[in-house]
Amino acid sequence: MSQLFFRTLREDPADAEVPSHRWLVRAGYIRRVAPGIYSWLPLGLRVLQNVEQIVREEMDAIGAQEVRFPGLLPREPYEASNRWTEYGANLFRLVDRKGGDYLLGPTHEEMFTLLVKDLYSSYKDLPLSLYQIQIKYRDEARPRAGILRGREFVMKDSYSFDVNDAGLDASYANHREAYIRIFDRLGLDYVIVQAMSGAMGGSASEEFLAIADNGEDTFVRSPGGYAANVEAVRVTAPPQQDPAGVGPVTEIDTPATGTIAELVDAVNAQFPRAEGPWTAADTLKNVVFTLQHPDGSSELLIVGLPGDRDVDVKRLEAAVAPAEAVAATDEDFAAHPALVKGYIGPVQVTESGVVQFLGTKGLSAVRYLTDPRVVAGTSWITGANRADTHQLNVVAGRDFTSDGVIDVAEVREGDPAPDGSGPLSLARGIEMGHIFQLGRKYAEALGLKVLDENGKLVTVTMGSYGVGVSRAVAAVAESTCDDRGLSWPRALAPFDVQVLATGKGDEIATAAEKLAQDLDAAGLRVLLDDRKASPGVKFTDAEVMGMPTSVVVGRGLADGLVEVRDRASGERLEVPIGDAVAHLVGVVRG
Ligand code: ATP
Ligand code: MG
Numbered sequence: 001m002s003q004l005f006f007r008t009l010r011e012d013p014a015d016a017e018v019p020s021h022r023w024l025v026r027a028g029y030i031r032r033v034a035p036g037i038y039s040w041l042p043l044g045l046r047v048l049q050n051v052e053q054i055v056r057e058e059m060d061a062i063g064a065q066e067v068r069f070p071g072l073l074p075r076e077p078y079e080a081s082n083r084w085t086e087y088g089a090n091l092f093r094l095v096d097r098k099g100g101d102y103l104l105g106p107t108h109e110e111m112f113t114l115l116v117k118d119l120y121s122s123y124k125d126l127p128l129s130l131y132q133i134q135i136k137y138r139d140e141a142r143p144r145a146g147i148l149r150g151r152e153f154v155m156k157d158s159y160s161f162d163v164n165d166a167g168l169d170a171s172y173a174n175h176r177e178a179y180i181r182i183f184d185r186l187g188l189d190y191v192i193v194q195a196m197s198g199a200m201g202g203s204a205s206e207e208f209l210a211i212a213d214n215g216e217d218t219f220v221r222s223p224g225g226y227a228a229n230v231e232a233v234r235v236t237a238p239p240q241q242d243p244a245g246v247g248p249v250t251e252i253d254t255p256a257t258g259t260i261a262e263l264v265d266a267v268n269a270q271f272p273r274a275e276g277p278w279t280a281a282d283t284l285k286n287v288v289f290t291l292q293h294p295d296g297s298s299e300l301l302i303v304g305l306p307g308d309r310d311v312d313v314k315r316l317e318a319a320v321a322p323a324e325a326v327a328a329t330d331e332d333f334a335a336h337p338a339l340v341k342g343y344i345g346p347v348q349v350t351e352s353g354v355v356q357f358l359g360t361k362g363l364s365a366v367r368y369l370t371d372p373r374v375v376a377g378t379s380w381i382t383g384a385n386r387a388d389t390h391q392l393n394v395v396a397g398r399d400f401t402s403d404g405v406i407d408v409a410e411v412r413e414g415d416p417a418p419d420g421s422g423p424l425s426l427a428r429g430i431e432m433g434h435i436f437q438l439g440r441k442y443a444e445a446l447g448l449k450v451l452d453e454n455g456k457l458v459t460v461t462m463g464s465y466g467v468g469v470s471r472a473v474a475a476v477a478e479s480t481c482d483d484r485g486l487s488w489p490r491a492l493a494p495f496d497v498q499v500l501a502t503g504k505g506d507e508i509a510t511a512a513e514k515l516a517q518d519l520d521a522a523g524l525r526v527l528l529d530d531r532k533a534s535p536g537v538k539f540t541d542a543e544v545m546g547m548p549t550s551v552v553v554g555r556g557l558a559d560g561l562v563e564v565r566d567r568a569s570g571e572r573l574e575v576p577i578g579d580a581v582a583h584l585v586g587v588v589r590g
Contacts, residue, residue, distance in 0.1 A: 224421025
C-alpha cells in the first residue's frame with residue numbers, strides 16, 4: 001500500500017447521494033471527471049474486471065462469442081433503424097472534420113445486425129450469439145449516484161440470431177439461465193420481473209432487478225408468483241357496466257374546490273348518495289401533459305383517470321417513449337384557452353345538449369386517453385370546462401369516448417395482480433440486466449435475411465441482452481457496504497486478504513511482509529499495508545476499502561499470534577502465525 005495509487009478520504013464527496021457512491025469515492029476506487037463520467041483507479045478497476053470476468057465466463061459457457069465494436073459509430077445504420085432520431089436527447093452526436101455525422105454508441109443492435117449480414121447468408125450459419133463488454137454512451141437526463149447511472153458506462157451486450165421463433169425462444173432461455181448464474185455469482189439479492197416489451201408487443205422481455213431501497217425502479221410481486229416492473233403492469237379492465245340507471249349529465253356549482261377532497265366534500269353536501277358517500281374514486285381527473293416527440297414536434301396529451309390515483313411518471317415515460325411527457329405549464333394553458341385549469345372534463349353542456357369536449361370528436365389539437373378503469377358505462381364526477389363548475393353522471397361510452405386507453409395510473413400496494421394471483425406488494429430495485437426478444441425489427445430494417453432449408457429467403461429473428469457491468473460494481477457495493485465502508489464478496493474483491501503491519505519495530509514489518517509473500521505464493525491475492533501510519537489509520541482504511549479478510553500482524557506477534565478479521569461479520573480470530581497461511585487459504589477457498 002506504500003506503492004498503491006490510492007487515497008482514502010475522510011469526507012463524503014459533496015455530490016454523493018447513496019452509500020455506494022460515497023464509499024467508492026472515499027475508498028479510492030473511482031474519481032469523478034464530469035457529471036456521470038468516472039475514472040477507475042487501481043482498486044476499482046480490479047473489481048470491474050472481476051465482474052467482467054464472471055460475465056465473460058457465463059456468456060462463453062452458453063456458446064456466445066466475444067467481439068468488440070467501436071464506440072464511435074457512423075450515423076447511417078442508426079438512420080436506417082430510425083434510432084438516430086428516436087433516441088432523442090440521450091444520443092451523443094458528433095461531426096467529423098469532413099462534416100460526417102457520427103454518434104457514440106448507446107447500444108449496438110444495428111452494428112451486430114450489419115456484421116452478421118456482411119458475413120452470413122444461410123440457416124446453416126445459425127443459431128449465433130455474439131457479445132461484447134464495452135463502453136456505452138448515453139446523455140442521461142439525470143446521471144445519478146456515481147456509476148449507478150452514468151453517461152459513460154460499461155455494458156455487456158449480446159445479440160442472438162435465429163431462423164425461427166423456436167430458435168429465438170431457445171436463445172432467450174439460454175441467456176436467461178446465464179444471467180441467473182451471473183447474478184448468483186455476483187451475490188446479488190435479485191428478482192426477475194416482466195418488463196416493457198416496447199413497440200413490438202407480445203415478445204418476451206424480462207429484467208433482473210437487484211432489490212435495493214435506493215433503486216430507481218419499482219416492481220410489484222404477488223403471492224401467486226406474478227412479478228413485474230411497475231412500468232409493465234397492465235391493469236385488467238373491469239367489466240362494462242349498464243348505465244341505464246344513471247341520470248343525465250348534471251352541472252354542479254363547486255367554488256373553491258381546488259383539490260379532489262374538497263370536490264368530493266362539495267358533492268356529498270349537495271348530492272348525498274343512498275349507497276354511501278361519494279369518494280375520490282368516483283371522480284375523473286384529467287391531467288394535461290405536453291408530449292414532445294423526438295422529431296421536435298409536440299402535442300397536448302390529457303390523461304383521464306380515477307381521482308384517487310395519480311399519474312405515475314415512470315409508467316407514463318415508458319408508455320409514451322420515445323416521446324417525452326412533461327406536465328403542462330401555464331404557457332401551455334394560455335395557448336389553449338378552452339382548457340380551464342382545474343375544471344377539465346370530457347363533455348360540455350351547451351344549449352343543444354351534451355357535446356363531447358375531449359376525445360374522438362372533441363378538441364382536435366388534444367389527445368385524450370383514459371385509464372383502463374374508465375370502461376363503457378362507468379359514471380363519473382368531472383370538470384365542466386368552466387371555472388367553479390363540475391358535472392355529475394358523466395358516463396363513458398354514453399357521453400364521451402376517449403381516443404384510447406393509457407395505463408399509467410400509479411400501482412398501489414394491495415392492488416390485484418393482473419393475472420389474478422393475489423394482492424400486489426411493491427418494492428424498489430436497480431435494473432442489473434435486461435433480456436429481450438427483439439424479433440425481426442432490426443433484421444427487417446437492415447435487411448438481414450438468410451436462406452432457409454427450402455432455399456427460401458427468411459428474415460432473421462433476434463434477441464438482445466444487456467448487463468450493466470459498471471452498474472453491478474455499484475449495486476454490489478450498495479448491498480454490502482455498512483457505516484464503516486465497503487465490504488466485498490470474495491468473488492468481486494480487489495484482493496483476497498489485506499495484511500496489516502501494526503506497531504513499531506522491524507520484527508513486525510518483517511513478519512508481515514513474510515506472511516504476505518507466503519500468502520502470495522499460496523495463490524492468494526494479497527494487499528500489504530506497509531505504510532508508515534498508525535494502527536488506527538490502518539484499521540480504519542481496511543474497513544473503508546472492504547477486503548473480505550484482513551490479518552493483523554501486531555502486538556500478538558510477541559506470543560506468535562496474528563489476528564484474522566472478517567470484514568462482513570466483524571468476527572476476529574487469533575491464529576498462530578505458523579498456521580496463518582493454511583488457515584487463510586481455507587477461508588478464501590471456502
Ligand atoms: P434504465 O432503465 O436503468 O435507464 P435501460 O433499460 O435504458 O436502463 P438497457 O438499454 O436495457 O437499459 O441496458 C442494459 C443494461 O445496462 C441495464 O439493464 C443496466 O444494467 C445498464 N445500464 C443502462 N443504462 C445505464 C447507465 N446510464 N449507467 C449504468 N448502467 C446502465
Ligand atoms: Mg432496460
